[in-house]
Amino acid sequence: TQLLEQSPQFLSIQEGENLTVYCNSSSVFSSLQWYRQEPGEGPVLLVTVVTGGEVKKLKRLTFQFGDARKDSSLHITAAQPGDTGLYLCAGILAGGTSYGKLTFGQGTILTVHP
Amino acid sequence: DAGITQSPRHKVTETGTPVTLRCHQTENHRYMYWYRQDPGHGLRLIHYSYGVKDTDKGEVSDGYSVSRSKTEDFLLTLESATSSQTSVYFCAISTEGRVYGYTFGSGTRLTVV
Numbered sequence: 017t018q019l020l021e022q023s024p025q026f027l028s029i030q031e032g033e034n035l036t037v038y039c040n041s042s043s044v045f046s047s048l049q050w051y052r053q054e055p056g057e058g059p060v061l062l063v064t065v066v067t068g069g070e071v072k073k074l075k076r077l078t079f080q081f082g083d084a085r086k087d088s089s090l091h092i093t094a095a096q097p098g099d100t101g102l103y104l105c106a107g108i109l110a111g112g113t114s115y116g117k118l119t120f121g122q123g124t125i126l127t128v129h130p
Numbered sequence: 131d132a133g134i135t136q137s138p139r140h141k142v143t144e145t146g147t148p149v150t151l152r153c154h155q156t157e158n159h160r161y162m163y164w165y166r167q168d169p170g171h172g173l174r175l176i177h178y179s180y181g182v183k184d185t186d187k188g189e190v191s192d193g194y195s196v197s198r199s200k201t202e203d204f205l206l207t208l209e210s211a212t213s214s215q216t217s218v219y220f221c222a223i224s225t226e227g228r229v230y231g232y233t234f235g236s237g238t239r240l241t242v243v
Contacts, residue, residue, distance in 0.1 A: 022172070049232070058220050058234030059173070104172060108230060115180045116161050116230035117188065120172035 019043060022105055022121030029095055030129050037090045037124045039105035046114070048081055048088045048107040053123075059104055085110065095128045102126075133157045136221050136235035143242055149208040151238050153221030155201075161224040162204040164188075164196060166217040167237075173220065179204055211242045 021040045029035055039048070047066040051059035063072050065081035065088065072079045076099075078091040088105055102125050106118040134155045143149050153162065160181055165173040165188075175188030177196040185196050193215060195207045208215055219238045225231040 018172075020172075025170075047230070056236070058222075058236050059232075060234070061232055064231070106173070115178060115186070116224045116226070116232075117163070117175055117178060118173075118230075118232065120165075120174070122170055122172045 018122060019119045020105060020107060020121040022124055024124060025122060026125050026127075028127045028129070031096055032094050033128075035092050035095055035126070037103055037105075037126075038087070039089065039107075039121050040087045041107070042086065044085050044110040045107035046085070046110040048085075048105060049118070050079055050088070050090055051104040051106065053102040053104060059102075092126075095126075097128045097130050100126060100128050134221060134223050134233055134235045136219075136238050138238060139236065140239045141241070143211050143240070145212060145242055146210050149211050149240065151206045151219055151221075151240070153204045153206070153235060155204075155223045157223055157233070158201060159223040160201075160226060161230070162198065163222045163224070164194075164204070164206045165220045165222065166190065167220060168217050176206065176219075208240075211240075213242050216240060216242045 023038050049064045050062045053059040063079045068083045068085045070081045076093045080089045102123050104123045105121040108114045137152045163178040164176040167173045174190045176194050179185045179198045197205045221235040222232050
């Protein structure tokens, strides 16, 4: 059983469309991160959210952390072919000594067609 | 100036042989991690280190060992490689604090035949 359930696993859309990726859990996280990964490379950190209800914007990307710190979403406005890639959510469980250990969702493969 | 490098980038090895993957950082970060990435599973933590000679197991540590004799190097060893260990392995480093800032290496693609 995946601690962080990410959906959808695959997303194929046309340039200019909007999309949302969800990351859900029954556990509470002290922080949650979103990464983007391109083929043959390691994940690159996009954003970290730490406060319940927090919203962060990165150009056309909007990230939200749920009020209870159990879920998060990534919304992309007017998607472009350059947004194509694997998007991963990852969180650090609340409580105890974490040593920064991340728990990852399964990932969402996004393809944006011109 | 990548800050973190992994070697080798690709390796093919035979079942039953030992394999060591190396992660080198130039950032002087205390925390280092080894993850493996497989389709449908995201990334899963194998082992991590919170200082020189301080290491602990992650969720998928069976068949793997690690060593950290210097701040900058974190080695992952597959004692006796099996086909189930065919995967892409990523090393990561992290800053400390409430917000852990992760940087990942470019990965090692390991194939066990």
